[in-house]
Amino acid sequence: MTAPYAGGCQHVHVTAKAEPIDNHECHCNVCKAVTGQHTTHVAFFDYGDLNVDHPEKMKRVPFNAQNPGGPLEICLCTDCGAVLMLDDKQKRIRVAVPNVMGYDDAAFPKASYHAFWDETKGYPPPQDGRPVFGGLRPEFAWPASH
Template sequence: MSSSYTGGCDHVHIKATAEPIDNHVCHCNVCKSVTGQQTTHVAFFNHGDLLVDHPEKMNRQPFNKDNPDGPLELCTCADCGAALMLDDKQKRIRVAVPNVMGYNVATFPDPTYHAFYDTSKGYAEPSDGRPVYEGLRPEFVWPKPE
């Protein structure tokens, strides 16, 4: 498959070999903190479907500073510091944030729903016609670890 989902930086290239298994607009506080964005377009891939050409050039740090032992790690380029992907230590998923991680945003399908929306955050509920959930979409099933 010639992937339309390629990202990364000049030193580390990321390529998807399949379609995302989940594609949403995230409203969580961790994404806000890491990206500096009010909302973030996030695409989950099965762990083996997002390939890295130079994993030895990636630095890893906890994605959630308040849960440093959590399953997700933010991978950045050891040479230039670019954000590359989120990697699941349990090897279930890898995550692309198209507008932050060097992807052509136009090649990604539009997000299908809003995740982690919380009425207590003080901003209006999204009204773009996509479903809005307090977590991931109810039918989402975490893939088995590789």
């Protein structure tokens, strides 16, 4: 079976064996700082659904410089420095950012909503018809740890 989504780099391949459990356009300040993008398309996968073929070739750094002990880590290729995924130390989710992590962004499902938007950011709320929330969508439930 072919993975529905594949990313990574020439040294480390990241493959999904299922659809994302959450798929949003992120407006959080951490994503802005890490990616340099105004908004970031983010897909959460259940921890067991995003696989890495060479985990020994991953360097881990904190996702949030303001909270280095937080649960998310950026995984980088030790050979080329490519950003591979975000990994949750609690083993609930793994995260793909299609246009940053080597995926075919056009083949990825469009984000279904806007997350972490707030009026203090200094720009108007999105007007593309997708729901806009101050956090994750209200019905999102964090999966159990694996």
